[in-house]
Amino acid sequence: MNTLLEFHEVSCRYSRAWALDNASFRVPSGSITALLGPNGAGKSTALKIALNLIRPYSGHVTVLGTDSRNMNPKTLQRIGYVADGMDLPLWMTIDQFLGWCRPLYPQWDTEFERTLRKQFELPGDRKLKHLSRGQRMKAALASVLAYRPELLILDEPFSGLDPLVRDEFISGLLELSESEKFAVVVSSHDIEEVDRLADHIVLLNDGKVVLDENAEELLARHRLVEIMFPHYIESIPPLAPGWISAKSSGRLLRFVDSDHEITRFSENVRKIFPEIPQPDIHPLTLRELFVAQVSARKVGSDA
Numbered sequence: 571m572n573t574l575l576e577f578h579e580v581s582c583r584y585s586r587a588w589a590l591d592n593a594s595f596r597v598p599s600g601s602i603t604a605l606l607g608p609n610g611a612g613k614s615t616a617l618k619i620a621l622n623l624i625r626p627y628s629g630h631v632t633v634l635g636t637d638s639r640n641m642n643p644k645t646l647q648r649i650g651y652v653a654d655g656m657d658l659p660l661w662m663t664i665d666q667f668l669g670w671c672r673p674l675y676p677q678w679d680t681e682f683e684r685t686l687r688k689q690f691e692l693p694g695d696r697k698l699k700h701l702s703r704g705q706r707m708k709a710a711l712a713s714v715l716a717y718r719p720e721l722l723i724l725d726e727p728f729s730g731l732d733p734l735v736r737d738e739f740i741s742g743l744l745e746l747s748e749s750e751k752f753a754v755v756v757s758s759h760d761i762e763e764v765d766r767l768a769d770h771i772v773l774l775n776d777g778k779v780v781l782d783e784n785a786e787e788l789l790a791r792h793r794l795v796e797i798m799f800p801h802y803i804e805s806i807p808p809l810a811p812g813w814i815s816a817k818s819s820g821r822l823l824r825f826v827d828s829d830h831e832i833t834r835f836s837e838n839v840r841k842i843f844p845e846i847p848q849p850d851i852h853p854l855t856l857r858e859l860f861v862a863q864v865s866a867r868k869v870g871s872d873a
């Protein structure tokens with residue numbers, strides 16, 4: 571599978587703290603990749619390294635076949651970047667802003683720009699500084715989508731967008747990503763939105779890559795397990811490898827099987843809980859999976 575963006579053992583630190591620690595992951599062509607992680611996990615740092623806005627301490631990043639440190643203006647013209655709170659020329663009107671961006675990109679699609687302006691209801695004569703946060707985000711998005719970048723890098727793109735616009739935006743991205751040459755990497759705290767959008771998941775925690783996997787396969791190998799005991803549970807018993815994020819409440823024990831395979835699972839249940847009939851097994855949402863994986867690591871590091 572082709573990759574448009576790939577991190578190779580990248581480490582990065584600000585003064586003493588490591589923001590990325592030997593991180594390797596990829597963004598396949600034709601994919602929408604979600605970059606997830608708790609606050610401070612290193613998501614924005616990773617995206618800035620990909621754009622050569624920050625230099626890594628070690629390792630390297632390949633962007634559209636080029637080392638990110640050697641990107642030339644031609645490569646940059648093939649990448650779109652929008653980040654929450656990014657610097658925009660606030661003194662310009664939307665017309666002036668888009669007019670200023672247009673000549674920078676030879677492949678700028680004026681017809682598509684018109685469609686985006688209409689879809690995002692952008693008032694051309696209004697200065698960027700007089701727009702709401704959501705409207706400013708839409709203007710920034712229009713300014714990168716209009717040149718149809720091959721790689722779209724979005725850092726918290728949903729903040730400030732109302733539910734209707736989020737829906738339109740997500741449909742638009744899904745349409746664009748049908749082209750094999752296009753890929754999106756999106757970092758977001760909004761896991762419900764990302765769940766609808768992403769087909770590849772990268773999870774960062776404390777600067778380390780925890781998961782880098784196709785979303786369907788990832789969800790297929792995680793299961794929420796619930797066991798009702800005949801008696802009150804005093805403490806959680808030792809569990810099988812891969813059973814994470816265990817919690818008990820009264821007679822109920824819940825945990826996540828992070829490497830689910832039914833024969834192995836049933837054998838482990840018989841061995842560990844011989845007195846219990848078959849437990850309840852449910853699929854997980856991406857949000858539940860995120861919480862289980864991150865809290866499992868928090869317990870590990872607290873221990």
Ligand SMILES: Nc1ncnc2c1ncn2[C@@H]1O[C@H](COP(=O)(O)OP(=O)(O)OP(=O)(O)O)[C@@H](O)[C@H]1O
Nearest residue numbers: 584587588589607608609610611612613614615616
């Ligand atoms: N300019 C900076 N100077 C010093 N430390 C920084 C700087 N920028 C980020 N960090 C630190 O690097 C780590 C990773 O930060 P980063 O912004 O990449 O995380 P993030 O996953 O994007 O977080 P969030 O979800 O909160 O936006 C954090 O510990 C953060 O405090």
